Amino acid sequence: MVLVDGHVHMHECFSVPGVFDAAAANFAAGARTLRSEGGYDAVLCLVESDKESFLDGVRTGRLGRVWRGQHGFWEIEPNSEPETLAVRCGSTRLNVIAGRQLVTRERLEVLALGTTAPLRDGEPMEATLAAVRDVGAAAVLPWGVGKWLGARGAVVARVLADPAWRDVFLGDNGNRLELGPDPKHFTAARRAGRRVLPGSDPLPLPGEEARVGAYGFAVDVALDPLRPAAALLAVLKSAAPFAAFGRRERLTRFVGNQLALQRRSSGRRG
DSSP states (O other), rough: OOOEEEEEETTSSSSHHHHHHHHHHHHHHHHHHHOSSSSOOEEEEOOOOOOOOOHHHHHHHTTEEEEETTTTTEEEEEOSSTTTTEEETTTTEEEEOEHHHEETTSOOOOESSSSOOOOOOOOHHHHHHHHHHTTOOOOEEEOOTTTSSHHHHHHHHHHHHOOTTTOEEEETTTTBBBBBBOHHHHHHHHHHHHOOOOOOOOOOOOOOHHHHHSEEESSSOOOOOOOOHHHHHHHHHHHHOEEEEEOOOOOHHHHHHHHHHHHHHHHHOO
């Protein structure tokens, strides 16, 4: 079985070993919930904006190459892909798969999973999706608070209705209210047989690294340990059934996080 967090950020306020420790613990909890008795592979789909450079920081040594975690040292393991950073602590192995978070001209986000290719922000939605497809990545339209309403929601609906973009996924978000109704676009996508990929999407706030690996999806396949990114992309294109695991946000924390983000944004403008 493969457990995947489909939307991960390594924000500057996060501790690197803290992210890995949290992911390991949350994936283990998810495996118990799914009653996975045969072991599992763990994947973090890292999506970096043009202001984020975690993978580059690791590869240049700026962020280190060994990190002291709660249960020992996290160390890099070799693999055959530039798109993958594999780390291990004891018997626990995490595959961090590279990707990009892009912002289109319509101010909508597009995730490109499984690529280190340079991709441009600010392009129209269809041009962005075409660029992601051209580099062999998986394109995901992730839900965000208030981002799928009005004219922007109409853009998402347009993509869903266009057969040319049948390979585009929607992305659910661990910051979405746990008891809230599903967005109408999720309902339409599922009716059309289109997949919705869950991910934690930790916010750029201290302590949010604890959510990495806490919301995601599982697929009953095995990954090639030397080429996990290629294997994951093949799984996403297959008809293998997915099972979601983990929880979205409770009301009190959701409200607290939104207020903290507003204060953070106001402080930057000031």
